[in-house]
Amino acid sequence: MKKKKEVTIYDLAKELKYSPSTISRALNNHKSISQKATKEIQKVAKELGYRPNSIAASLRNNKSKTIGIMIARINRPFIASLISGVEEAARKAGHNVIISQSNDKYENEINNAKALYDSRICGLIVSLGMETKDTGHFKQFVDQNIPIVFVDRVPDAFNSYRVIIDNYAAGYRATRHLIDEGCKRIAHFAGAQHLNVYNLRKKGYLDALREHNFEIDEDLIIDLNTMSFEEGEEATYKLLDMENPPDGLFSSNDTAAVSAILTARKKGVKVPDELAVIGFNDDPIASIVEPALSTVSHPAMKMGEICTQRILEHSSKNLDTNISEITMLDTEIIVRNSSKKKKLETILEAE
CATH class of the missing domain: 1.10.260.40 (lambda repressor-like DNA-binding domains)
Structure with missing residues (x-):
């Protein structure tokens, strides 16, 4: 036709x-x-x-009303909520959104950055992929005064807007919760340590242990490359097969934490009385798994809204992109049955 x-x-x-x-x-x-x-x-x-013809208009004005989003994996609940926050705020302002995902691959991220740059976006929102250590591919946006907002997984050395949570405090509080529930050997699923989110959560975990005079056992700390369900399963088998297995686990995301609960069940290990588990993000699956997963809240939608607001403010005021501004949001511990060891002990004592 x-x-x-x-x-x-x-x-x-x-x-x-x-x-x-x-x-x-x-x-x-x-x-x-x-x-x-x-x-x-x-x-x-x-x-x-x-x-x-919005493309023709952007060519004439060297500017569009389109915001680019670069994320690692679109199928993660946190990322889906983040994108929803961006889109809602952008739509209210009469802007469109283009989404690209890298699947945590550095080369994909470089190609996505070029494609978005060539699309003449008016601003860029980025959550870095697991493999990303060099941020040179973002310089092209800075050179053209296109604002960049890094969110959640952000680079340490790059002048830009950053929207984050206090990952250190969240990691500390999650570990402290397990200590308060009576755990004596607490394991940790840590993500790629060159990324701020996982590095700071691990530091919070370590400091909580030190402040309560726990011995640091490196065998209880497992770095997961992608924090996937499969990696969580493999790591849990490794921990539970130890001669002296942990009685608590703080996972840097909910996916691996849920995997740990299900793997423990396969091994005949009871959660929480033999292994208390807390995750991170408050994904929908956290309240569906049995026992329900304790976790750390992550205000993804709010973070997305703030990212969009920063780009719109930057464009309206025609600010210089060589700017460093951090917005830090609060989190909270959501306690569910996967970590309630004390409650269980009280019930057993009563019986």
Whole structure:
């Protein structure tokens, strides 16, 4: 089937006997065009199937109303909520969103950055992939004064907006919770340590142990490359097969934590009385697994909204991209049955 010809402003001008400039102004609701003419032009444009060429407009203005998002994996609940926050705030401001995912691959992230740059986006929101250590591919945006907001997984040495949580405090509080529940040997699933989120959560874990005079056992700390379900399963088998296995586990995400609960069940290890578990993110699966997973809340949607606000503010004020600003949001421990050792002990004593 032959492709139908695209209707242009010049086609509308010929049809309506107006100049192309008048058509353009009317389609953009310009005040210089009467309401009667504007309604007539917009009505005919709709009937003929006219579509505004946003790419052409961005080429003329060297600026678009499109915000780019670069994330690692779109199928993670935290990322899905983050994107929802970005899209909702962008839509209210009359902006569009382009989403790209790297699947945690550095080369994919470089290619995605180029594609978004070539799309003439007005701002970029980035959560770094697991493999990313060099951030040189973001320099092209800075050079063109396109604002970048890094969120959650952020680089240490890059002047930009950053929207984060206090990962150190969250890691400390999660570990302290397990200590308060009576755990004596606490394991940790740590992610890639060059990424701030996992590095700081691990530091919080270690400091909580030290402050309560726990011996640091490196065999209880397992770095997971992708924090996947499969990696969590393998790591849990390794921990539970130890001669002196842990009685508590703090996982840096919920996916690996849920995997630990299910793997413990396969091994005949009872959660929480033999292994108390706490995760991170408060993914939907945390409240579905049995026992329900204790976790750390992660205000993903709010973070997405703030990222968009920073880009819109930057564009409206025409600020310099060489800026360093950190927005840090609070988290909280959500206690569920997977870590309630004390409650269980109280019930047993009563019986």
